[in-house]
Amino acid sequence: MPGDQVQPDPRILLTQAELAALADAVHHSENVAESAERLLDELTLTRRLLDHCPAGIAVLDTELRYLYLNDALARLNGVPAAEHLGRRLRDVLPDLEASEQLLAKVLRTGVPQVITVGGQTPADTTGDNRWWLGAYHRLTGPSGEILGVAGVVMEVTDALRGREDLVRARNRMALLDEANRSTGATLDLGQACQALADLLVPRFADYAAVDVVDPEGTPQVPSDRYPLRLRRIALATTPELAEASSPLGLLGEFVVYRAGSPMAHVLADRRPLVLTDPADEAMRQFSLSYERKEHFRRMGAHSGIYLPLAVHEELVGAVIVFRAGDSAHLTDADAELLGDLTDRAATGIAHAVRYTREHETALEMQRAFLNTPTVTGPGVETLGRYLPAGAGAEVGGDWFDTLALPHGRTLLVVGDVMGHGIRAAAAMSEYRSVLRTLAVQSSTPDFILLQAERTALTLELDRVATCLLALLDPRRECATFSNAGHVPPLLVAPDGTRTLLSLPVAPPLGVGLGSFSATTIPVAPGSVLLLCTDGLIERRDRDIETGLTTLADLPIDPAAPLPTLLETVTTHLDPSTSEDDVAILLARTGPPPPHTDHLPWLPQGWLHGRNLTPPR
Incomplete structure (x- = not known):
């Protein structure tokens, strides 16, 4: 402001022209002492250093008005040096942060x-x-009197922006690493998807849903002809939307998108779709029914993104995020990062x-095989239980069986069966079938195992199996008893005496080194046998x-019902903590049955008129 200009006080700071004139006068005067001349030369050199310094330099008086500034500072400010002199900082550069304070x-x-x-500053375009x-x-x-303030200024915009870019890049890498680590730390599908949803909310969105493609309902990406069916595996919302968002979909339910819908194209093209108009039909397809669409609108959702989940050519599922209320709108930059x-x-x-999927398939195979009806002979009561391993562990090839002879x-x-997964479950079914077939043809357990060993080698079964x-x-x-590399059984006598039977142990079936032996021991009526797998x-x-x-010390009451014993x-061995699946078979012998040669697995009267001699 011209009215506020004050001419610099020459007693404090000479102008450049005044300093040059004084230097010239001193150098041409014969009455000036040599020390004064040297002092003036030094002052002139200092002034040249200030004038030509690449950093901005300024001197302000006690009223914070410019007394001096070099050309570098004038260029930084975008205002000629002469227009600074005598004016306050806030008058020259009103858009700076509170520098004058x-x-x-x-x-x-x-x-x-x-x-x-x-x-x-005015230099910024x-x-x-x-x-x-x-x-x-x-x-x-x-004399200590206060003359003003001096300052040296350098622009650091590029350095700070470079550092911010570096910080953003570092944060981005940390975020991507966190996503990779949190979802890859578990094989539990629900936990993996929930980890992703929790990473997105509230950091990037107010609502996030993670859906996984249902392989039965969606054999391929149905962008043109087939509907797309996904199952909602994970949800995350801010506290404000927790109740309001519940009508948009629940965990475990199927979400079906019509052929040609925006989500179908997102998954077919493997490219995110940014939705920024609440009235857009694609935006309103976050929820499918009319009532849900209206509910979505009333929630104040204003922007969202559909994102595909895919690995190479394998379609895994989809992620849906949206923001509502006062949250900033989602942008293309957000879509790139997400x-x-x-x-x-x-x-x-x-x-x-x-x-x-493999775990569930193997488990269903196990259950299907173990649900096959089993029959016991007279005077024997049995109870078996198959317990799959906990979350994060693979289903193995454990089994139990009973057969009346x-x-x-x-x-x-x-x-x-050694190993885990579908192949182990399939091998288990083969071993089980072989043993059932051989049992009705052979007389002793050791001979049954010997024949099973030969059959396994003939069939080239690729998994070995322990068996008792x-x-x-x-x-x-x-x-x-005959044991092929298996855990020994526990025998509990009617008086409660517990004995972990020490049996000769042969190599597992399928190794090709089988030399099996049979051990016969007395078993009084009312005794309980416990057979189990190592899990x-x-x-x-x-x-x-x-x-x-611990097994040998189990407090088993031989008179208790078998469910109670199980x-x-x-309770004492807690199979839920095992990393392997578990098969348990309990058997109790009763009073000796009357002598009979009938085959208990055949219908009554089947032998009438037939000349059959049971094997001995």
Whole structure:
């Protein structure tokens, strides 16, 4: 403002022209002492250093009016140097942050300050903020009087923006790493998808849903002809939307998108879709029914993004996010970042999907095979239980079986195929079928295992299996055992005496080294036999011998109902903590049955008129 201009005080600071004239006069005068001439030369050199310094330099008086500034500062400010002199800082540069208050503090306290100031000057043509690093100190005279403030200023905009870009890049990499780590840390599909949803809310959105393609309902991406069916696996919302968003979809339900819908095209093209108009039909397809669409509109949702979950050519599912209320609108830049994030997360979720489907398939195979009706001979009561491993562990090939044989005998079988997954479950079914077939043709457990070994080698089964056979004969009050690399059985006598049977152990079936032996021991009526697989007693944090000791010390009451005994076993050994699946078979012998040669698995009267001699 011209009215506020004050001419610089020559007693404080000479102008450049005045200094040049004084230097010229001194050099041509014969009466000036040599020391004064040298002092003036030094002053002139100092002034040249200030004038030509690439950093901006300024001197302000006690009213914070410009007394001096060099050309570098004039260029930074975008205002000629002459238009600074005599004017306040706020008059020359009104769009800077509160710099004048800082200079007043330096003037008042005498404490130097080094700070970064941001804002805009007339030199800025982009409209973006710039930043300057300034060092300020108070100027005093020979007698300590306060003369003003001096400052040195350098622009650091590029350095700060570069550092911000570096920080953003580092944060981006950390975020992508977090997405990869959190979704890849588990094979549980629900946990993997929920980890992604929790990563998105509230950091990037107010609502997030993660859907996985249903393989039965969607054999391929149905962009043109077929509907697209996904199952909602995970949800996350801000507290404000927790109740309001519930009508948009619930966990576990199917979400069906019509052929040619925006979501179908997103998954077909593998490209995110940004929705920024609440009235857009694609935006309103966050919810499908008319009532849900209206509810979505009333929630105040204003922008959203559809994102595909895919690994290479494998379609995994979709992610839906939206913002509502006062949250900033989602943009293409958000879609780019979220696309990278979901790409990272898709790998972990795809692993969980494959594992979950294989796990469920193997489990269904196990249950289907073990649900096959079993029959016991007279005088034998049995109860079996298959317990799959907990979340994050694969289903194995454990099984149990009972089979009624001629002469009132019952064969007990417990086995464990090495390995896990569908192949282990399939191998289990083959071993089980082989043993059932051989049992009705052979007389002793060791011969059954020998024949099973030969059959496994002939069929080239690629999995070995441990197996324990127990042939109960209540009429003779004995049991004959043969063990192929399996956990020993526990025998509980009617008086409660517990014995972990020490049996000869042969190699597992399928190894090709089988040399099986049979061991017969007395079994009094009312005795209980416990057969199990190693998942019941073996843990990562304890050796199998400790588990066997615990098994031998189980407080089993031989007179208790078998369901009660099974509960006692599972309570004390807690199979839920096992990383392997578990098969348990309990058997109790009763009073010796009357002598009979009928085959218990055949209908009554089937033998009438037939000349059959049961094997002995």
